Amino acid sequence: MIKKIITIIYLLFFSLLLSGCWDYTSLDEITIVSGMAIDQSEDKKGYHVSLEIFDTTESNKEKIKTAIIESNGITLFDAIRNAKKKITNKLYFANIAVIIVSEQVAKEKNIGEIIDWYLRDAEHRETLSFVISKEKTAKDLLNTKSSTNNAIGLLIKEIVTEDQTVTISVIHNEAYKIYNILNQKKESLVLPAFRVTTNNNEKAVEADGLAIFKNGKLIDFIDDDKSKYILFANNKVKGGILTIKKDNNIDNISLEITNSKTKTSFTYKNNQLKFFINIKTNVIVGEYGINDEIPYKQITKLEKIAANKLNKEVTEIIKYVQEKYNSDIFGFSTIIYRKDPKLWKKLKKDWDKIFKNIEVEVKSEVKIINTSYIK
Amino acid sequence: MPKEIISSRQIIASIIAFIVGNSVILGVNSELAQDSWIALIIATILIIPLILIYARIIKLYPGKDFCQIVELLLGKILSKIIIILFIWYAMHLGALVLKFFSEFTKISALFNTPEIIILMTMTIVTVYLSKSGIEVLGRWSIIVCTIICFLLILTIIFSIPNMDFNNFFPIMNHDLKEILKSSFDIFSFPFAEIVLFLSMASSYSQKNNPYKIYLYGCLLGSIFLLSVIIRNVSILGVPLVKSEYFPSYTATRLINIGDFLTRIEGTITINFIFVGLTKTAVCLIAASKGFTFLFNLKDYKIMIIPISLLILMLATIMYNNVIEMFEFIPIYSIYAIPFQIIIPIIVWIVAEIKNKKE
Secondary structure (H helix, E strand, C coil): CHHHHHHHHHHHHHHHHHCCCCCCCCHHHEEEEEEEEEEECCCCCCEEEEEEEECCCCCCCCCCCEEEEEEEECCHHHHHHHHHHCCCCEEECCCCCEEEEEHHHHHHCCHHHHHHHHHHCCCCCCCCEEEEECCCCCHHHHCCCCCCCCCHHHHHHHHHHHHHHHCCCCCCCEHHHHHHHHCCCCCCCEEEEEEEEEECCEEEEEEEEEEEEECCEEEEEECHHHHHHHHHHCCCCCCCEEEECCCCCCCCEEEEEEEEEEEEEEEEECCEEEEEEEEEEEEEEEECCCCCCCCHHHHHHHHHHHHHHHHHHHHHHHHHHHHHCCCCCCCHHHHHHHHCHHHHHHHCCCHHHHHHCCEEEEEEEEEEEECCCCC | CCCCCECHHHHHHHHHHHHHCCHHHHCCCHHHHHHHHHHHHHHHHHHHHHHHHHHHHHHHCCCCCHHHHHHHHHCHHHHHHHHHHHHHHHHHHHHHHHHHHHHHHHHHCCCCCCHHHHHHHHHHHHHHHHHCCHHHHHHHHHHHHHHHHHHHHHHHHHHHHHCCHHHHCCCCCCCHHHHHHHHHHHHHCCHHHHHHHHHHHHHECCCCCHHHHHHHHHHHHHHHHHHHHHHHHHHHCHHHHHHCCCHHHHHHHCCEECCCEECCCHHHHHHHHHHHHHHHHHHHHHHHHHHHHHHCCCCHHHHHHHHHHHHHHHHHHCCCCHHHHHHHHHHHHHHCHHHHHHHHHHHHHHHHHHHHHC
């Protein structure tokens, strides 16, 4: 009997203690952040952040509503905490999809600082995407409207992650990969650039080429049409369209890429580095331009034209980056380090000078595997 | 007191859980990053002679605990000193594991909860486990082993899309000296910690071959650690593995299968709770067995609660901050030499000499 009573007392005691959770936060006590834009504050000393949050003030079954909160702070974390001064709930960052950095911040501050803050916090996920705004402020991107997705943060994330298989114009790097690139030898970072356009008389975001970094700082943007070939050089292509011309002066044939592989190797002879880039691409003829059957002989010709175009464009873009930016966005330094660490030790000191003078030979092979439904 | 007997499979399972221990979230000596698998293999080779010595001690005196053997061999005073040292090591190790657990929980999930609460909940369960006895611990270890292996395989399969094996190049980029130092760290933390299993030797059934038990336990544990290294480095890449405190945890955070199967890092925490419980329970039993011989008590179970409280207190005062905790790991490998290597070797040599005389 006494045992029973003691057991019951114990049970009551534990039910009091164990029913609660110290770190309990219910859904109505948090404000979920979907995107964030980082700008410089007006006095140029700190940050001005704009946070896109899910607006849960009224339940709406059809559409998700979002709102924007702005705040200032000396450091990033400070700025985010300052946002609490304006809202009721604590901001919750585990669902954030994208951070937009303004051109000004990216040029003046090392992007590594933002990454460091981001990866340090336990709430954040390492799979977040970073993009650079081409507009005056990063907040402009959040202020746009989209016809498909109401949260701009989630929209940008979708655009960026699916780009490599559909449109091949940007290189998508997640936060943890950015950390690795920034800390890996002399490799330079590239991030997607975004701008605001008008779509059906409303402001809309659009992916627009790449932002080129050097030593963690933004130096310039590369346009849409050229950035495609950077993806080819970096082995990032998984799909997308390659346009070529046959006889006319305008591109009128579209080849849809089914898969593509780029292998990079190098030789070092007589103090001269030479890189070989071998691109192997399989394509489908998706648009032939002329309303006619494609003759069998034409296939090999088309393959040759496409390969030549790839060769020319990739060589050109590499030369362009070497001369204009001198920034190793193709990861040549990492390739040397991985294959020949002793050679890398020798080259490390004057890598900036060496990178400029690397000879690059591009060899591409395009294979047409079918012509879709029509002969 | 009836004698507790556990089968060799159960001992192997608990040895695996013991070795895997903190590495579930800490990763395995991440300083060397892409070369840490080499260090692990060297450490596995280095540990074999030592575990053969451990097994030989058990073989020479079957059915006796380590402390009993020490008492038999070394006389009253010397044996007491050695037993005290052994108890200290067991308690300290238990406190270390508890502290890792609480710090990890504090950083990753329970930000506002006081540390002592986290430690207490863990300790209560550990006390329950070790009070239930060695037989229960054995059966529990089998379950734990199955779960952690299953979860490891699961996380590896799910991480395949994230893996990049180029991260392992260049191989052998570190000096031999660095690699040997790192392999010595792995050797003492976690491999040589299985010296504590000597204190359970009386529960090994007579039919079992101790050599086989220890070898199997160590090799399987080593394979487990190897797959942890391969998973972490191939997913995270060298710079991040080097700077992360809990690389295994981060590596599983990145898993994303079709936007549907995400955020399964909780599995890693489950792993750590299970394995941490087993490890602390073993430490607790080893320490209380030591106390029973020190004070000539009959049952080791009465000492478990007081010792658990001591371990709890030790865990709270051990470090000022997490940085200290991680700075201690390289020092630990030197600090543990007397407990892991010198004492067993002395016992072994004396045992061999006495055995020859008889």
